[in-house]
Amino acid sequence: QLQLVESGGGLVHPGGSLRLSCAASGFTFDHVTILWYRQVPGKEREGVSCIGLTDDDTNVVDSVKGRFTISKDNAKNTVYLQMNNLKPEDTAVYYCASRGQTTCTPSSYYLTMEYFGKGTLVTVSA
Numbered sequence: 001q002l003q004l005v006e007s008g009g010g011l012v013h014p015g016g017s018l019r020l021s022c023a024a025s026g027f028t029f030d031h032v033t034i035l036w037y038r039q040v041p042g043k044e045r046e047g048v049s050c051i052g053l054t055d056d057d058t059n060v061v062d063s064v065k066g067r068f069t070i071s072k073d074n075a076k077n078t079v080y081l082q083m084n085n086l087k088p089e090d091t092a093v094y095y096c097a098s099r100g101q102t103t104c105t106p107s108s109y110y111l112t113m114e115y116f117g118k119g120t121l122v123t124v125s126a
Contacts, residue, residue, distance in 0.1 A: 009120030022096030047109025
């Protein structure tokens with residue numbers, strides 16, 4: 001069964017850090033692009049970050065640039081989203097998604113994804 005599983009969410013104070021993980025089963029990351037999205041209830045889902053087949057093929061949206069970093073470990077079939085200096089407005093459910101080989105650009109988040117995970121909740125609050 002093909003699936004993506006996110007983990008690493010939780011409650012953190014403003015200025016704190018979290019590292020989210022996206023693990024795949026049933027397929028490997030070395031042939032797909034992985035994207036992170038987030039969604040606040042009642043609002044549209046928004047793209048956050050993307051990593052393609054190579055480590056230099058990445059994109060991070062402006063709202064988190066300089067604070068969030070995406071990386072992957074093909075041996076562990078896992079993609080990570082390191083989130084630093086978290087702000088209350090980062091509170092959301094974070095999802096990872098996969099798509100066949102796609103170069104990461106700001107428009108990548110609007111493409112149709114093949115798989116989505118169930119999400120992990122990140123809450124940034126004092």
